[in-house]
Amino acid sequence: MLSSVEDYVEKKRKRLKLLILTALFSLVPVFWLSLYLGSSGPLPMWRWHLDDPIFQLRIYRTLTAFFSAASLALNGLLLQNLLANPLIDSSILGISSGSTLGMLTGYIISAKLGLYIAPIVSLIFSLATMMLVYGLSKMGGFRILVVALSGVMVSTMLTSISYLLILVNPAISKGGVALVLGSLGYSDTWSVYLSLASFSVVAGHQMLRVGNIRKILLGEDLARASGINVERIRKESLIVSSLSISLVTLSVGPIGFIGLIIPHISRIAVGGDPGACSITSTLWGPVLLICADIVSRVAFMPSELPVGITMSIIGAPFFLFLLIKSMRR
């Protein structure tokens, strides 16, 4: 039995180092494969220069996948820590679906007005969904299953409305249904910028507030006694997360479960500290999403699967596993 605190700290430090190194080492072959493989077949190395259109697309795609996965994993971790609930992420809470619906509504309004306002509408929808889910959770006393369930219902409702909008306006966006499922297939320079912005927002917030979040996790009264304005930090975090999720949704659509799986595995590996988990999530999220994207591209060549579907096939059973685990307690 391990009881010495020093042993524990030493062990966790080693684990964290190991996880960072293995993630960095896996990212190299994963990046390489993501550039090499694709729905249009393997790209021979002599075509690997930036003038080649396919190579260019795969670079955008891989970078978008990297930043959006890091952002989704960090947002999942942030939401789980804020609501003290290991069963949630941006997609389960419905924030991603809210942003998607906002984005589609934004496209329609933008087309009518002749003025591009989709990002703003998406952000508004994202914030509104966050407020709705937070309100519902508060009514349910923040019980783990109630929060997850109300989020799933909000998500289902908003996704259905998104499908309805696409059915009525087929020309709504280049992505169509794939965009509602979450896809990396439409990546361009803008997707890279948007996902990078999304990642920067949530990572910056995590860097600045990790000390406060660590204390809030231990208990609100304790955090307040140590001089933290819990309500302000919580509000700020929810707003930052809404903004970040709406940016990543504009980039790749509502890809789910990255924010559920990665923080969970991080916690098993390095313990529950939000600081350590945010580092491992930032690195392991991209490994998972890029792998899932490679599978999505090559499984049904020459056509490709939206990566959102692949992630749901992996993620939903994982959610069920966590659900069963939490019901046993």
Add this chain to the structure above:
Amino acid sequence: MPEVVLRGSIGYSFPLYRNLHIELRSGYLYCVLGPNGSGKSTLLKTLSGSIPVFEGSLEKIPHDSASSYLPPDPPELPGMRGGDAALSFLATNEKRLLYGNWRSEQSLERLVRYIEEFSSPVDLEKYFNELSTGERMKILLASALASEADFLFLDEPSGHLDVRSRILLYRILKREKESRLIVLSMHELSEASSACDKGILLGAGNFYGPSDIGSILNEDLLSLAYGARFKKVLIDGKPLLVPYDIKE
């Protein structure tokens, strides 16, 4: 020498007790006694700064020193291991991303000592919510004691502890009271009598103290506050109050 002065009223949405003037200082171990719902937690939370003074002022000396408030029931902390709960306690509120975020190596050493002295059989690798309530409480108590907070407000800290752990806890608190201000709330009058120096008694709308524990543990005062009858027994010269009947 840590000291706290509270002037005014305390309460959440309405004042529970008015016109208070309480001065507490280190060197004494304080306990807050009173029946359920009499406002023990409200008083502790107000003193810790966790909830604002309803009307009035709270002065801490030194004013920049940290306070810790421990609730009667330890949180669940899903996904967190025992060791991480302990280490999070020692971390400062600053923006440090990694382990090594405790304010000084000294507090880590103290944590090692307290965990060993007070909760040695607790497995830090175990998930926090898989530990028993008492074990979780021990981890949090050891971390609160190891932290650099000069003000410790412990809400029914012994509630989930076994007899031996209670004795160990009071032994540690008696040692710590010289350098920090420690206020506990509790239901065990015998423990208050043997461990604490000063007491505050709440109940039936009255606020007694802080005064010497001997004068607070008075049959008439207690029976008024609790609505029960007490018998005083002397053990080793210390009064023990045994409740034996309710007051009709």
